[in-house]
Amino acid sequence: MRSxxxxxxxxxxxxxxxxxxxxxxxxxxxxxxxxxxPNDLLYSEGVRLWPSRAVFDHFDFVIRHSDFPLFFRNSxxxxxxxxxxxxxxxxxxxxxxxxxxxxGKFWIVGLMLLTQMFPLVMLIAPIxxxxxxxxxxxxxxxxxxxxxxxxxxxxxxxxxxxxxGIPKDLEEAAMIDGATRFxxxxxxxxxxxxxxxxxTLGFVFTAAWSELLFALMLISGVDxxxxxxxxxxxxxxxxxxxxxxxxxxxLALIPACLFFFFIQRYLVQGLTAGAVKG
Amino acid sequence: MTEAVNAAPYGRDRRPFLRRLASASEPYLYSAPAxxxxxxxxxxxxxxxxxxxxxxxxxxxxxxxxxxxxxHFRALAKDKTFWQALKNTVYWTGxxxxxxFCLGLILALLxxxxxxxxxxxxxxxxxxxAVPSFLSGLNWAMLFNPIVGPIPHWLFGLGLMxxxxxxxxxxxxxxxxPIIANVWWGIPFFAITLLAxxxxxxxxLYEAAAIDGATPFQRFRSITxxxxxxxxxxxxxxxxxxxxxxxxxxxxxxxxxPADRTQIVASYIFTTAFRRLDFGYxxxxxxxxxxxxxxxxxxxxxxxxxxxxxx
Amino acid sequence: MASIDIKDVRKAxxxxxxxxxxxxxxxxxxxVVLVGPSGCGKSTLLRMIAGLEDISAGEIKIGxxxxxxxxxxxxxxxxxFQSYAxxxxxxxxxxxxxxxxxxxxxxxxxxxxxxxxxxxxxxTPLMERRPKALSGGQRQRVxxxxxxxxxxxxxxxxxxxxxxxxxxREHMRGEIKxxxxxxxxxxxxxxxxxxxxxxxxxxxxxxxxxxxxxxxxPLDLYDRPANLFVAGxxxxxxxxxxxxxxxxxxxxxRVELGQGVTVALAGPASTADGARVTLGIRPEHVVxxxxxxxxxxxxxDLVEPTGFGTILxxxxxxxxxxxFSLERGLAARGDTVSVSFPVERIxxxxxxxxxxxx
Ligand SMILES: Nc1ncnc2c1ncn2[C@@H]1O[C@H](COP(=O)(O)OP(=O)(O)O)[C@@H](O)[C@H]1O
Ligand SMILES: [Mg+2]
Numbered sequence: 001m002r003s004x005x006x007x008x009x010x011x012x013x014x015x016x017x018x019x020x021x022x023x024x025x026x027x028x029x030x031x032x033x034x035x036x037x038p039n040d041l042l043y044s045e046g047v048r049l050w051p052s053r054a055v056f057d058h059f060d061f062v063i064r065h066s067d068f069p070l071f072f073r074n075s076x077x078x079x080x081x082x083x084x085x086x087x088x089x090x091x092x093x094x095x096x097x098x099x100x101x102x103x104g105k106f107w108i109v110g111l112m113l114l115t116q117m118f119p120l121v122m123l124i125a126p127i128x129x130x131x132x133x134x135x136x137x138x139x140x141x142x143x144x145x146x147x148x149x150x151x152x153x154x155x156x157x158x159x160x161x162x163x164x165g166i167p168k169d170l171e172e173a174a175m176i177d178g179a180t181r182f183x184x185x186x187x188x189x190x191x192x193x194x195x196x197x198x199x200t201l202g203f204v205f206t207a208a209w210s211e212l213l214f215a216l217m218l219i220s221g222v223d224x225x226x227x228x229x230x231x232x233x234x235x236x237x238x239x240x241x242x243x244x245x246x247x248x249x250x251l252a253l254i255p256a257c258l259f260f261f262f263i264q265r266y267l268v269q270g271l272t273a274g275a276v277k278g
Numbered sequence: 279m280t281e282a283v284n285a286a287p288y289g290r291d292r293r294p295f296l297r298r299l300a301s302a303s304e305p306y307l308y309s310a311p312a313x314x315x316x317x318x319x320x321x322x323x324x325x326x327x328x329x330x331x332x333x334x335x336x337x338x339x340x341x342x343x344x345x346x347x348x349x350h351f352r353a354l355a356k357d358k359t360f361w362q363a364l365k366n367t368v369y370w371t372g373x374x375x376x377x378x379f380c381l382g383l384i385l386a387l388l389x390x391x392x393x394x395x396x397x398x399x400x401x402x403x404x405x406x407x408a409v410p411s412f413l414s415g416l417n418w419a420m421l422f423n424p425i426v427g428p429i430p431h432w433l434f435g436l437g438l439m440x441x442x443x444x445x446x447x448x449x450x451x452x453x454x455x456p457i458i459a460n461v462w463w464g465i466p467f468f469a470i471t472l473l474a475x476x477x478x479x480x481x482x483l484y485e486a487a488a489i490d491g492a493t494p495f496q497r498f499r500s501i502t503x504x505x506x507x508x509x510x511x512x513x514x515x516x517x518x519x520x521x522x523x524x525x526x527x528x529x530x531x532x533x534x535x536p537a538d539r540t541q542i543v544a545s546y547i548f549t550t551a552f553r554r555l556d557f558g559y560x561x562x563x564x565x566x567x568x569x570x571x572x573x574x575x576x577x578x579x580x581x582x583x584x585x586x587x588x589x
Numbered sequence: 590m591a592s593i594d595i596k597d598v599r600k601a602x603x604x605x606x607x608x609x610x611x612x613x614x615x616x617x618x619x620x621v622v623l624v625g626p627s628g629c630g631k632s633t634l635l636r637m638i639a640g641l642e643d644i645s646a647g648e649i650k651i652g653x654x655x656x657x658x659x660x661x662x663x664x665x666x667x668x669x670f671q672s673y674a675x676x677x678x679x680x681x682x683x684x685x686x687x688x689x690x691x692x693x694x695x696x697x698x699x700x701x702x703x704x705x706x707x708x709x710x711x712x713t714p715l716m717e718r719r720p721k722a723l724s725g726g727q728r729q730r731v732x733x734x735x736x737x738x739x740x741x742x743x744x745x746x747x748x749x750x751x752x753x754x755x756x757x758r759e760h761m762r763g764e765i766k767x768x769x770x771x772x773x774x775x776x777x778x779x780x781x782x783x784x785x786x787x788x789x790x791x792x793x794x795x796x797x798x799x800x801x802x803x804x805x806x807p808l809d810l811y812d813r814p815a816n817l818f819v820a821g822x823x824x825x826x827x828x829x830x831x832x833x834x835x836x837x838x839x840x841x842x843r844v845e846l847g848q849g850v851t852v853a854l855a856g857p858a859s860t861a862d863g864a865r866v867t868l869g870i871r872p873e874h875v876v877x878x879x880x881x882x883x884x885x886x887x888x889x890d891l892v893e894p895t896g897f898g899t900i901l902x903x904x905x906x907x908x909x910x911x912x913f914s915l916e917r918g919l920a921a922r923g924d925t926v927s928v929s930f931p932v933e934r935i936x937x938x939x940x941x942x943x944x945x946x947x
Binding site for chain 1: 316317321322323326335393403404410414417420425465466471473474519522526530552564565567568
């Protein structure tokens with residue numbers, strides 16, 4: 001009796017997990033399916049789980065004859081630069097938050113929390129107005145500047161949590177061994193936080209890679225378009241070619257997924273640091 | 279020689295001061311770059327944005343820019359779209375948070391049990407979190423599209439729909455499109471935070487309760503829930519604010535349509551700024567949203583305090 | 590190597606005062622142990638000497654040179670932390686050579702210095718390991734090795750043995766003492782363990798609540814504690830303390846302990862007749878069982894054999910009297926015995942001020 005009940009419970013548990021996995025993966029699977037469905041089968045085999053003939057024509061077209069490689073490159077430049085700059089700035093800031101107690105700390109933390117609380121859409125108009133006379137609209141650097149500022153507060157909290165995990169004794173020992181505080185930071189603490197910095201890099205990259213609204217507002221030309229902007233203009237401008245759109249989508253998904261598996265271990269820490277960010 | 283002798287006492291007096299200055303400014307030096315960026319790119323625009331709410335600022339109109347007092351707010355009070363958007367925001371936020379939370383909690387409870395392949399299952403279940411929001415929007419828009427997506431046909435097959443139509447173009451139900459996409463995208467967030475909280479509950483508590491004869495449901499009610507309560511309270515509150523501001527999915531999937539039935543306040547701000555280029559009006563709406571969110575946060579804090587006091 | 594002078598050093602965190610004026614001179618080559626209960630400010634004082642904490646007031650000199658304004662790196666001292674603070678990403682050799690590399694010492698010199706230190710501490714086979722792959726005792730030795738490679742002016746130890754188990758602690762205590770006898774380096778050693786203090790120190794500094802209570806050789810502190818705190822802190826089992834009234838009339842100084850029990854003193858105390866005093870006597874000095882003229886009747890409440898000897902708890906004149914004896918089977922629970930306090934072993938303190946009066 002008891003063991004029967006146990007087996008039923010186990011089966012129910014696995015079935016439930018399977019449902020979640022299916023729900024999580026099905027939409028992504030559909031993207032993949034559409035991206036390999038040839039145009040002539042797209043409508044006739046609309047609900048089939050896999051087309052009777054799978055082709056890579058859409059990928060071929062997107063990579064060789066469209067602007068997407070350019071968008072991809074732009075997105076890479078923007079996301080990587082943002083991630084690198086944010087990681088450096090937040091390492092410095094997080095270190096200060098973790099290691100010093102100073103009078104301004106309360107206010108700095110307050111300021112950073114505030115930036116996490118108000119709707120960023122509020123800033124769309126004023127930021128456009130400020131950047132436009134500086135020639136920073138329609139430019140990748142302008143986008144990087146904005147993304148860096150948006151991501152620094154959360155990344156600082158995240159880095160602080162990583163620094164908090166490293167005993168203070170270590171840098172004191174280094175200072176007694178003859179290092180300045182900055183040398184102790186660089187030679188002892190930084191090497192130990194490398195995994196944390198990599199995680200921060202991954203989080204910020206993912207966030208910058210996904211950002212849509214500010215990119216739409218600040219970028220208008222094709223030359224500086226990032227992936228989301230390119231993909232959306234694709235939707236609105238032409239009669240939608242689903243196959244090509246989804247092939248581009250698969251390409252956009254690749255770096256995001258790579259970084260996801262890379263930062264998986266740190267998800268909990270990252271989400272608590274940026275509970276507001278998502 | 280004499281100079282050196284004279285300089286010595288000075289040097290001794292001045293060094294402690296310089297030292298003190300150097301050590302006092304050190305933390306600020308470390309955090310300065312981040313701070314400067316935050317202030318110039320977020321705080322200054324915030325203040326400027328608030329001032330826009332009282333000015334007539336339209337991007338392409340060279341004669342705009344004048345101070346118009348509360349005109350925007352008066353217009354806002356009569357703006358049907360705005361009131362509709364406000365209602366939609368409550369609807370969108372309420373359902374999204376509730377569903378994300380419930381499904382996230384269940385997923386966390388499922389993943390809290392050890393089983394073979396848990397690591398993989400966990401990674402796959404959390405994967406939607408990494409999908410860029412614009413892509414999940416496009417993805418779900420496609421799934422709801424009767425030409426290339428399966429969902430309308432399924433709904434039709436189940437008898438829930440009279441014909442395999444696009445849910446996103448039905449004025450009465452269109453909001454469910456973005457909500458479902460949002461739930462899919464947001465479950466991992468709740469599951470991850472709740473799972474972390476679950477795993478910090480000491481296991482021997484469950485063992486003690488089991489020895490005392492508590493049923494699984496009693497154990498859940500008397501151990502799990504009280505332990506999770508603080509995490510639940512804080513994540514739900516923060517997440518509510520975040521989702522109320524989250525316009526990406528709506529902009530991508532429906533752009534507010536049909537007939538503004540899916541327009542939420544955040545997407546309305548974006549549309550006003552981005553398509554109508556009416557920065558003044560957009561800022562006015564944004565200020566109202568900010569005020570509402572502040573009131574909401576205050577209420578939550580007050581509620582929390584009264585609840586704590588009653589304990 | 591150098592002497593260390595500490596003059597009226599004070600420390601406050603905001604308005605909370607931690608150290609209330611410490612004066613101490615440590616001779617070149619001396620091994621000084623700071624001992625006191627946890628939270629009394631030992632670490633704070635040590636960290637001020639190291640330069641890890643600012644000095645709120647007063648002056649610290651190392652080798653005759655004021656160091657208040659110097660950064661830790663310029664003070665040329667070495668420190669062993671309770672947590673060992675080994676650099677996890679460096680090998681044992683890397684940990685030990687870090688300070689020399691920072692000083693841009695020549696490669697050959699570094700190699701010979703660390704191999705010498707490794708030999709002294711029998712670390713030679715472990716040189717390429719990471720700290721994670723070492724046992725607690727090995728880590729402790731690496732921490733010591735890191736300190737001795739560069740012959741600093743002084744060694745500072747902050748409870749270096751507290752994270753080891755009892756047996757290893759005893760062993761390392763011996764190693765540290767040998768090492769000091771070898772190197773003859775000026776050392777300041779912080780501990781809350783009075784046995785460590787007794788066994789290691791040339792001189793002990795007993796501290797309590799941010800105030801130095803007594804400075805002296807281990808046996809000084811043991812035999813002539815300057816006040817109630819030192820008397821109670823040093824020695825295990827702890828000293829017996831009985832409150833009473835001092836009587837000096839008719840030329841026979843004595844203490845009345847209550848219930849008609851009076852204990853004679855060897856000589857007059859520096860206080861007035863009728864003063865409240867505390868009489869102290871170490872358990873190993875309490876004599877049990879002999880019917881001497883001054884003996885006091887007592888009943889055995891509890892017998893604690895330690896293997897090495899026996900601790901007897903006896904009830905006499907309404908107080909608990911502890912006696913330690915090397916003899917076994919001296920008495921059993923419930924026995925009525927007599928106890929006596931040899932006059933030359935009695936310590937007398939003023940109950941209100943706590944200081945020694947005879
Ligand atoms: N950074 C600090 N801020 C405030 N109080 C401190 C700080 N560091 C230590 N203290 C206090 O100073 C007192 C002495 O600490 P410490 O020197 O570490 O004692 P111990 O003798 O155990 O080594 C303790 O009461 C401790 O709480
Ligand atoms: Mg201490």
